[in-house]
Amino acid sequence: MSSAMAKTRAALAGAGSDFWLRDVRAPAAVLEGAGPLPLDRDGIARFDLRIEQGRIAAIAPLGTAPDGVSLDGGQIWPGMLDAHTHLDKGHIWQRAANPDGSFIGAVTTVMADRDVNWSEADMRARAEFALRAAYAHGTVAVRTHLDSYMPHAPKAWRMFRQLRDDWAGRITLQASSIAPLDRFAGDEGAELADIVAESGGVLGMVTRLSGGIHDDIPPEFHAMLDHFFALAEARGLDLDLHVDESGETGARALREIALTAMRRGFKGRIQCGHCCSLSRQTDEFALETIKACADAGVAIVVLPMCNMYLQDREPGRTPRWRGVTLVHEMQAGGVSVSLASDNTRDPFYAYGDLDMVEVMREATRILHLDHPYGDWPLSVGGRPAAAMGLQGAGMIRAGAPADLILFRARHMTEWLSRPQADRIVLRNGKVLDAEVPDWRELDHLFPATTG
Numbered sequence: 001m002s003s004a005m006a007k008t009r010a011a012l013a014g015a016g017s018d019f020w021l022r023d024v025r026a027p028a029a030v031l032e033g034a035g036p037l038p039l040d041r042d043g044i045a046r047f048d049l050r051i052e053q054g055r056i057a058a059i060a061p062l063g064t065a066p067d068g069v070s071l072d073g074g075q076i077w078p079g080m081l082d083a084h085t086h087l088d089k090g091h092i093w094q095r096a097a098n099p100d101g102s103f104i105g106a107v108t109t110v111m112a113d114r115d116v117n118w119s120e121a122d123m124r125a126r127a128e129f130a131l132r133a134a135y136a137h138g139t140v141a142v143r144t145h146l147d148s149y150m151p152h153a154p155k156a157w158r159m160f161r162q163l164r165d166d167w168a169g170r171i172t173l174q175a176s177s178i179a180p181l182d183r184f185a186g187d188e189g190a191e192l193a194d195i196v197a198e199s200g201g202v203l204g205m206v207t208r209l210s211g212g213i214h215d216d217i218p219p220e221f222h223a224m225l226d227h228f229f230a231l232a233e234a235r236g237l238d239l240d241l242h243v244d245e246s247g248e249t250g251a252r253a254l255r256e257i258a259l260t261a262m263r264r265g266f267k268g269r270i271q272c273g274h275c276c277s278l279s280r281q282t283d284e285f286a287l288e289t290i291k292a293c294a295d296a297g298v299a300i301v302v303l304p305m306c307n308m309y310l311q312d313r314e315p316g317r318t319p320r321w322r323g324v325t326l327v328h329e330m331q332a333g334g335v336s337v338s339l340a341s342d343n344t345r346d347p348f349y350a351y352g353d354l355d356m357v358e359v360m361r362e363a364t365r366i367l368h369l370d371h372p373y374g375d376w377p378l379s380v381g382g383r384p385a386a387a388m389g390l391q392g393a394g395m396i397r398a399g400a401p402a403d404l405i406l407f408r409a410r411h412m413t414e415w416l417s418r419p420q421a422d423r424i425v426l427r428n429g430k431v432l433d434a435e436v437p438d439w440r441e442l443d444h445l446f447p448a449t450t451g
Contacts, residue, residue: 020068
């Protein structure tokens with residue numbers, strides 16, 4: 001930690017429960033009810049912030065605070081939300097590396113490891129490790145997908161329920177099932193949906209619909225999709241779907257999901273992840289799909305680091321596209337777009353640490369979320385909060401818990417140029433005394449491959 005941030009940390013530790021944070025900056029997009037404040041060319045506001053009894057009491061013009069802890073113009077962000085992760089898969093790379101970095105290599109490697117090694121204790125140890133890292137980085141809520149196949153599903157969801165209870169008050173945890181759409185077509189589908197409902201979860205599946213974009217949709221696809229929606233409707237469940245994660249120009253599951261939601265008048269929230277193939281399709285079809293998503297209220301979560309890792313990978317050949325979807329067109333079309341981590345150190349993505357600052361930094365470069373930065377800071381705060389049903393989270397506003405991340409960086413070029421390893425995390429107005437766990441803590445899970 002830099003000497004300046006060390007001094008700030010010490011000052012915060014002695015500030016008590018009621019104090020001012022003086023001379024801070026934040027993206028205007030994440031400020032709610034702040035009133036007019038002057039903005040710099042990046043859309044960053046500069047102001048003073050009052051904290052009382054663990055909550056934000058006031059957002060005030062710069063110079064209002066008579067005393068307090070000065071950030072010397074450094075930025076503050078609200079605690080971030082990670083709306084698409086895979087805690088049950090995470091951190092198996094040491095024993096289950098992807099042989100070639102491909103999507104099919106990831107699928108087959110994970111299946112083999114799951115069948116042999118995924119006991120409740122194994123999943124729990126890896127999930128705990130990942131959450132400790134997310135917590136130290138400043139994340140306040142996480143949604144994880146759980147591989148939900150019989151007979152594996154009951155123990156995965158049992159593990160999650162205990163994990164959620166144990167982390168209550170630190171990180172808000174949600175879970176969604178993941179299994180191929182056709183798994184929900186028979187008796188197993190109702191059983192899986194019941195497990196999700198009894199666990200307070202979100203119903204999720206993975207699908208992609210290939211063929212030409214103007215071809216007739218196979219009737220069996222519509223039948224399976226309608227049945228999946230019916231399972232959710234009967235139990236009052238929201239949906240979270242892995243959709244069109246490929247570079248196929250004829251993939252069109254996303255459009256059919258949005259149209260099905262409208263036709264059925266689906267009342268729950270719908271989040272769709274990946275949707276990579278949209279960037280490989282004609283502008284006309286892509287815009288039709290985006291309009292359908294906007295009309296249906298489908299939110300999109302984008303996983304740029306993982307998709308750049310997996311998509312368009314061929315041995316000895318440089319990738320020709322970035323593997324991500326049309327985020328700017330979606331935002332322009334009225335679709336809510338979030339960013340998330342996805343996989344961490346498993347065959348689907350060999351890297352990562354559930355650090356949403358890293359996600360935002362890399363996404364800005366990959367997706368050109370700059371010039372201007374605009375409202376994109378909402379993609380790691382208010383937008384995933386809405387998709388997760390956690391209204392009000394991920395924003396800086398009077399009355400909200402003082403769950404904040406403090407940075408020495410002042411301007412966006414500074415914030416995006418370093419990993420911000422010396423950040424200070426506040427939870428309920430108090431300095432969070434948490435560190436990312438040491439990799440060696442996982443060694444007992446991989447005795448044959450460590451040392």
